[in-house]
Amino acid sequence: MTINLDELTPPHIVAELDKYIIGQAKAKKAVAVALRNRTRRLKLSEDIREEIAPKNILMIGPTGVGKTEIARRLAKLSGAPFLKVEATKYTEVGYVGRDVESMIRDLMAVGYSMVKSEMQDTLRAQAEKNTEEILLDLLLPGSNKKKGKHKKTVRQLLIANKAEAEEEKEPAQADNTQEIAEENSSENEGDMHETREKFRKMLRDGKFEDKMVEVSIQQSGMPSFEIFAGGSSMEDLENAMSNISSMLMGAGKHKRKTTSVKEAREAIMDDQLDRLVDHDKITAEAKERVEQMGIIFIDEIDKVASKNERSSGVDVSREGVQRDILPIVEGSKVNTKFGVVDTRHILFIAAGAFSISKPSDLIPEFQGRFPLRVELESLHAEDFKRILLEPKNALTKQYKALLETEGVTVIFTDDAIDRMSNLAAEVNAGMENIGARRLHTIMEMLLEDISFNASGMSGKTVEIDRSYVDERLKDIVQNQDLSRYIL
Numbered sequence: 001m002t003i004n005l006d007e008l009t010p011p012h013i014v015a016e017l018d019k020y021i022i023g024q025a026k027a028k029k030a031v032a033v034a035l036r037n038r039t040r041r042l043k044l045s046e047d048i049r050e051e052i053a054p055k056n057i058l059m060i061g062p063t064g065v066g067k068t069e070i071a072r073r074l075a076k077l078s079g080a081p082f083l084k085v086e087a088t089k090y091t092e093v094g095y096v097g098r099d100v101e102s103m104i105r106d107l108m109a110v111g112y113s114m115v116k117s118e119m120q121d122t123l124r125a126q127a128e129k130n131t132e133e134i135l136l137d138l139l140l141p142g143s144n145k146k147k148g149k150h151k152k153t154v155r156q157l158l159i160a161n162k163a164e165a166e167e168e169k170e171p172a173q174a175d176n177t178q179e180i181a182e183e184n185s186s187e188n189e190g191d192m193h194e195t196r197e198k199f200r201k202m203l204r205d206g207k208f209e210d211k212m213v214e215v216s217i218q219q220s221g222m223p224s225f226e227i228f229a230g231g232s233s234m235e236d237l238e239n240a241m242s243n244i245s246s247m248l249m250g251a252g253k254h255k256r257k258t259t260s261v262k263e264a265r266e267a268i269m270d271d272q273l274d275r276l277v278d279h280d281k282i283t284a285e286a287k288e289r290v291e292q293m294g295i296i297f298i299d300e301i302d303k304v305a306s307k308n309e310r311s312s313g314v315d316v317s318r319e320g321v322q323r324d325i326l327p328i329v330e331g332s333k334v335n336t337k338f339g340v341v342d343t344r345h346i347l348f349i350a351a352g353a354f355s356i357s358k359p360s361d362l363i364p365e366f367q368g369r370f371p372l373r374v375e376l377e378s379l380h381a382e383d384f385k386r387i388l389l390e391p392k393n394a395l396t397k398q399y400k401a402l403l404e405t406e407g408v409t410v411i412f413t414d415d416a417i418d419r420m421s422n423l424a425a426e427v428n429a430g431m432e433n434i435g436a437r438r439l440h441t442i443m444e445m446l447l448e449d450i451s452f453n454a455s456g457m458s459g460k461t462v463e464i465d466r467s468y469v470d471e472r473l474k475d476i477v478q479n480q481d482l483s484r485y486i487l
Contacts, residue, residue, distance in 0.1 A: 008078060010036050020073050020393060021066045022386045027374045030057055031074050034347060034372070038293060041345075053344060056329060056369055058301075059351040060359060061376025064435020067351040071297040080293040081111035081286070086300045087350075092320025100324040104334040107294050108341055111286035119282060120273040127272040132203065134268050135261060138213040140199050142192070209262040216256045217267050283338050294346040298325075302352030305361035322366045329369040379428075379435050384421035387436050388412075395443050403450065407458030410450070415466040420446070423473060446472050 013032035014025075021028070034055060041052045059067045068084065075082030083106055090100045120127075202208060259267070304318045328334070331344030350370055359367065379387075388396050396417070400410050424438045446469060450462055 008035065008039065013074070013077065016077050017070060017073055020391050021069050022390060023379070023383050024066050024070065024376050027059060027061075027066070027070055027376050030372055030374045031070055031349070035074060035078055038347065042292060053331070054347040055372050056348040056350070057372045057374060058359065058367075058370035059349065059374050059376060060354050061351075062355065062378055062433050062435055063353050064433075064437040065376045065379055066436070067376060068297065068299060071295065071349050071351075075295050078293065079114075080295050081107055081114055081290050082295045082297070083107040083110055084297045084299060087298050087304045087321060087325075088300050090321050090324070092324060100321065100328060101334050103296055103298075104328065104341055104343055104346075105336045107296055107346070108286065108290050108336045108338050111290040111294065112282060112338060115286040115289065116277060116282050119277045123273060123276045127269055127276055130272045131265060131268045132200070134272075135203060135208075135213070135265060136196055136199055138215065138264070139203070139208060139211070139261075140196055203261075209260065211261050212258055213261055213264055214256055214258045215264045215267060217271050287339055287341060290346070291342050292345055296346060296348050298348060298350045300352060301350040301362075302354040302357050302359075305352075305354075305357040305359075306363075319363060322363050326365055326369060378433060379425075381421045381425040384424045384436070384439060385417055387439060388417050388420065395439055399443060399447055403447075403454055406454035407460075408450065408454045409461040410447070411461065411463045413463065413465045416464045416469050419466045419469045423469070442473065448472075 010029070010032035013035060014028045017028045017032075034057060037052075038054065041049055044052070059070075061067055072082070072084065083103060085103050085106070090098050090103075199208075304321045306318050328343050329348050331342070333340050333342055348370070359373065388394060396412050403410050420439070420442055424442055428434065428438055446464070450457070
């Protein structure tokens with residue numbers, strides 16, 4: 001849940017991150033200050049605001065210590081458009097693969113979806129009202145005619161037959177005929193209105209959910225030609241060709257289909273929400289939010305660092321990717337299907353384990369674009385213990401909740417938690433250090449039999465203690481050759 005930006009002071013940001021991420025105080029402090037500076041900048045006058053660029057951050061630390069989670073939680077906390085990408089998916093211009101500018105187009109798409117969802121939430125009450133009226137029209141055709149329109153129709157019929165009526169009857173009798181017709185019309189309208197209200201109550205009570213109706217839904221909107229806005233990869237080309245095909249097949253036209261009222265309500269609701277929102281306003285707001293508050297997290301940045309002065313083979317485009325990222329991080333204008341996006345004030349957070357390469361292996365210009373460097377510490381047994389117990393989404397809480405759906409109650413004793421924490425630290429120290437992800441493997445191996453047989457254990461309580469942990473994991477941990485493949 002997002003919080004008012006004025007309330008997001010650095011201590012508050014760190015406190016919120018502490019709910020999900022154990023340790024890494026330096027990294028939390030750095031991102032908290034970076035986020036707060038963004039809100040401070042928005043309060044400045046326009047002339048100085050444009051001169052203040054975000055201080056991009058380079059996170060250095062082994063895998064599984066919380067680099068990605070810090071960035072993801074930060075974006076959720078601030079409600080900012082956030083995109084996580086892997087540096088390895090991009091190639092230098094001229095090679096097959098995605099160009100680095102596509103990350104800005106993807107971020108703009110995220111921002112558009114975010115703003116559209118927010119605007120639709122404010123219009124949901126009106127959309128629900130419209131949806132109900134449309135469903136009543138489908139269930140009771142002709143019941144929603146306007147009274148004035150109905151009277152006009154009756155009057156037109158009477159005028160058409162006026163000459164005939166005057167020949168056969170006195171003028172007074174003709175007037176009487178008109179009055180009787182209008183009275184009958186009013187009675188019919190009253191009966192129809194009463195019937196419609198009865199149907200409305202039944203619809204709200206869910207009595208028509210399985211009734212089949214024929215609905216007319218507008219197909220996907222106007223196609224976009226992102227390939228003409230700077231895309232140069234095969235993926236962009238495929239998307240553009242798909243959009244052209246959808247246009248030729250009739251995108252934007254209405255399609256009729258027969259479905260249940262329950263499914264029709266969802267389809268009509270989506271259609272009404274899409275009709276009610278102002279798409280131009282959404283685009284303008286999304287563009288402003290992306291340019292001023294957008295965050296891009298570039299993971300695996302160490303994989304595009306060149307260890308040697310001259311690269312060849314599979315490494316040929318590594319430095320090229322770094323060079324292509326430079327202008328985007330420094331500030332450039334990127335064409336998207338939503339318009340031109342200025343990247344000057346987008347916050348970039350790069351992260352990498354740098355287990356093989358070093359930050360100094362990045363080209364100097366790239367290092368200069370990320371002036372803030374934060375080193376994340378490796379996790380130890382005490383950290384693993386806290387990870388198992390303290391976060392709001394702690395692993396022990398997750399597995400307890402999963403097994404409770406089968407009626408099985410799982411209790412973890414303190415000595416079991418200590419033992420699992422020590423085992424995770426030992427395995428990480430003896431083999432590859434994969435951080436907190438080691439706990440996922442240990443928990444799965446520990447609860448494998450219980451999870452497999454849970455459907456037949458309803459109502460039972462299982463206590464996980466130290467002896468149970470040793471019984472399930474001790475042999476695997478001691479056998480280093482086997483643990484390489486399992487843990």
